[in-house]
Amino acid sequence: xxxxxxxxxxxxxxxxxxxxxxxxxxxxxxxxxxxxxxxxxxxxxxxxxxxxxxxxxxxxxxxxxxxxxxxxxxxxxxxxxxxxxxxxxxxxxxxxxxxxxxxxxxxxxxxxxxxxxxx
Numbered sequence: 001x002x003x004x005x006x007x008x009x010x011x012x013x014x015x016x017x018x019x020x021x022x023x024x025x026x027x028x029x030x031x032x033x034x035x036x037x038x039x040x041x042x043x044x045x046x047x048x049x050x051x052x053x054x055x056x057x058x059x060x061x062x063x064x065x066x067x068x069x070x071x072x073x074x075x076x077x078x079x080x081x082x083x084x085x086x087x088x089x090x091x092x093x094x095x096x097x098x099x100x101x102x103x104x105x106x107x108x109x110x111x112x113x114x115x116x117x118x119x
Contacts, residue, residue: 035113036066036084065090065108068119074101082116 065087071079085108092108109115 034064034066034084034110036064037082037114037117038084039080039082042079063087065092065110066114066116066119067092068107068116070105072101072103072105075103082119084116 063086064084067081067083067085067090069081069083070077071081087108090108091106093106095103095105097103107116107119109119
């Protein structure tokens with residue numbers, strides 16, 4: 001037969017309170033800045049070997065987004081620009097068509113660091 005010691009229940013309660021306090025504290029700490037891949041290449045067929053994958057642009061994740069802009073000429077990929085921008089100026093999800101067969105496709109992400117590497 002097991003006996004319940006009153007101090008055991010107090011310790012259990014204290015452990016639960018401590019766990020709750022830690023969770024609240026961690027929730028209140030602001031997240032780190034969103035890091036995005038920074039790259040511009042005119043040779044996308046080289047699989048972006050010329051890009052500096054170690055460079056990053058730190059911005060507030062609440063107001064920023066990682067971005068990948070692809071430039072096309074007559075439907076053929078010509079260049080890729082990867083960077084970070086403010087959400088208000090990023091034009092995410094937009095494909096813009098210009099004269100003489102030029103177009104750009106803009107994609108954005110904020111789900112994890114360097115998420116624009118594979119957009």
